Amino acid sequence: MPKWLDDAVFYEIYPQTFYDSNADGIGDIQGIIEKLDYIRELGCNALWINPCFDSPFKDAGYDVRDYKKAAPRYGGNEDLFRLFDEAHRRNMRVLLDLVPGHTSEEHQWFVESKKIAPCDEFKNRYIWTDSWYFWGIEGLKFIAGEAERDGCYIVNFFKSQPALNYGFRDCREKWQLPPEHPDCIATREALKDIMRFWLKGDKGRGCDGFRVDMADSLVKFDDKQKSATGAIWRNIREMLDGEFPEAAMVSEWGSPPQSLKAGFHMDFLLDHSSSGYRSLVRDYENDGGNNSYFKMDGNGGINLFLDQYIPWYEATKNDGFISLISGNHDTPRLSHGLSPREMSLYFAMIFTMPGVPFLYYGDEIGMRYLYQLPTKEGGYGRTGSRTPMQWASPKEPSAGGNMGFSAAGPEQLYLPLDTGADAPNVEVQEKDTSSLLNTVKKLIKLRRNEEDLCAKPNLEILHPAAGGASNAADSGGRSFIYRRGAFIMGINPGANTAQVPLSVHGIPTLVYSIGACGFENGCCKLEPQSFGVWKC
Numbered sequence: 033m034p035k036w037l038d039d040a041v042f043y044e045i046y047p048q049t050f051y052d053s054n055a056d057g058i059g060d061i062q063g064i065i066e067k068l069d070y071i072r073e074l075g076c077n078a079l080w081i082n083p084c085f086d087s088p089f090k091d092a093g094y095d096v097r098d099y100k101k102a103a104p105r106y107g108g109n110e111d112l113f114r115l116f117d118e119a120h121r122r123n124m125r126v127l128l129d130l131v132p133g134h135t136s137e138e139h140q141w142f143v144e145s146k147k148i149a150p151c152d153e154f155k156n157r158y159i160w161t162d163s164w165y166f167w168g169i170e171g172l173k174f175i176a177g178e179a180e181r182d183g184c185y186i187v188n189f190f191k192s193q194p195a196l197n198y199g200f201r202d203c204r205e206k207w208q209l210p211p212e213h214p215d216c217i218a219t220r221e222a223l224k225d226i227m228r229f230w231l232k233g234d235k236g237r238g239c240d241g242f243r244v245d246m247a248d249s250l251v252k253f254d255d256k257q258k259s260a261t262g263a264i265w266r267n268i269r270e271m272l273d274g275e276f277p278e279a280a281m282v283s284e285w286g287s288p289p290q291s292l293k294a295g296f297h298m299d300f301l302l303d304h305s306s307s308g309y310r311s312l313v314r315d316y317e318n319d320g321g322n323n324s325y326f327k328m329d330g331n332g333g334i335n336l337f338l339d340q341y342i343p344w345y346e347a348t349k350n351d352g353f354i355s356l357i358s359g360n361h362d363t364p365r366l367s368h369g370l371s372p373r374e375m376s377l378y379f380a381m382i383f384t385m386p387g388v389p390f391l392y393y394g395d396e397i398g399m400r401y402l403y404q405l406p407t408k409e410g411g412y413g414r415t416g417s418r419t420p421m422q423w424a425s426p427k428e429p430s431a432g433g434n435m436g437f438s439a440a441g442p443e444q445l446y447l448p449l450d451t452g453a454d455a456p457n458v459e460v461q462e463k464d465t466s467s468l469l470n471t472v473k474k475l476i477k478l479r480r481n482e483e484d485l486c487a488k489p490n491l492e493i494l495h496p497a498a499g500g501a502s503n504a505a506d507s508g509g510r511s512f513i514y515r516r517g518a519f520i521m522g523i524n525p526g527a528n529t530a531q532v533p534l535s536v537h538g539i540p541t542l543v544y545s546i547g548a549c550g551f552e553n554g555c556c557k558l559e560p561q562s563f564g565v566w567k568c
Contacts, residue, residue, distance in 0.1 A: 052420075247265070358379070510530065529557065
């Protein structure tokens with residue numbers, strides 16, 4: 033396990049909309065370099081950069097045309113190597129976004145594979161049926177009529193993303209290959225080659241690992257436990273441990289008992305309908321309401337989250353880290369339905385829980401989800417969460433154009449900005465000691481200053497009791513209290529005061545708080561919308 037993960041706090045960057053250094057309306061690698069000091073001062077010491085490889089951008093870079101080439105609109109490979117250098121000089125790490133399950137239809141592998149008589153190397157690099165006449169199989173999406181080759185090809189997501197062939201665990205047709213077939217193994221080895229290219233970098237100037245897109249999607253017809261896909265990742269983990277022991281991988285999987293056992297160092301909790309994570313801040317109702325735990329007037333209890341999280345935590349705490357996220361490029365913005373106070377309480381939780389937390393760019397200032405934007409590069413409903421970072425107020429002389437994002441004309445911007453008079457921005461919030469931005473800074477600083485509050489698995493739930501009702505009616509019904517080493521954390525997101533009997537040794541010392549809270553007469557007292565950290 034890479035030691036640097038012990039106190040890592042990640043910052044996710046959508047490069048298109050983070051900072052434009054050359055006034056063409058789109059963010060770039062040089063722009064990231066110029067903002068590294070901001071990220072470091074925020075307290076984050078690691079980056080996850082969304083796809084920045086060469087692409088036709090039909091899915092915002094998740095359709096890779098060349099895995100070993102930076103997208104020209106962001107810069108060149110030398111710019112990426114310089115980013116690694118500058119990050120490392122600041123004791124920061126960089127993860128690139130790796131897409132292993134599919135490529136762009138314009139990738140040279142696919143151009144060769146779709147020929148009427150492809151060479152042996154690429155004949156089975158993708159999944160092809162043996163005839164254009166194909167009714168389809170449940171669980172597989174296919175495209176016909178777009179290749180010389182007599183066959184349909186399977187896609188992983190969009191039409192522009194043909195699926196790479198790692199085999200079928202359950203082969204049902206003669207054109208399906210098992211994972212141990214030499215051509216499927218060749219696909220796995222090609223993936224390793226890409227990883228080695230960026231980990232070694234130029235003259236040793238490599239990245240520090242990868243966030244892996246759709247990590248559970250490799251082998252088709254895999255069982256529910258993803259045993260065959262897991263075997264591939266364990267093989268890759270063996271390569272990393274042997275050649276790049278300080279490299280880390282975080283999976284887009286959303287099932288830590290599977291992903292961490294498969295060799296990943298970290299796994300995100302995802303905003304899926306079956307995920308307890310959703311109950312925290314994105315439990316939206318059909319009528320547009322918000323019943324999330326951190327919503328002050330919501331009805332949700334913390335057990336909707338804990339009932340899933342705790343078994344996962346106990347099963348994997350010796351294998352890797354569960355990552356709580358503020359959001360990402362695929363989710364509605366954290367501020368969607370939440371006030372700054374509600375967001376600050378959620379940040380208080382994710383930065384004091386075990387595991388490795390991830391902060392999505394702009395969430396630290398409460399950037400808003402922009403409704404009804406036309407889809408951009410396959411964004412669809414996600415587009416409103418991908419808008420330009422708001423560095424400055426247009427009212428400030430130092431803002432420059434477009435809230436400090438770009439000096440290009442507004443019509444050139446990759447996506448429009450939040451034009452509201454009260455649009456959140458860094459410049460104004462940095463001057464306000466009570467701002468969401470400064471709250472995030474304080475919480476991350478607290479976490480990284482205290483070993484007990486970093487990634488290690490030392491969680492003890494003090495309230496509610498295991499198996500307790502999610503919507504308990506007692507005076508502590510919406511509160512959540514937990515211990516990590518010498519520290520006790522208490523959260524009350526609700527509108528009523530919570531008083532929870534709690535036996536502790538000695539006199540707890542309050543070291544950080546949001547709102548009013550304390551210990552009185554053997555009870556932890558949490559006023560409405562409060563959070564406290566005590567050392568005892």
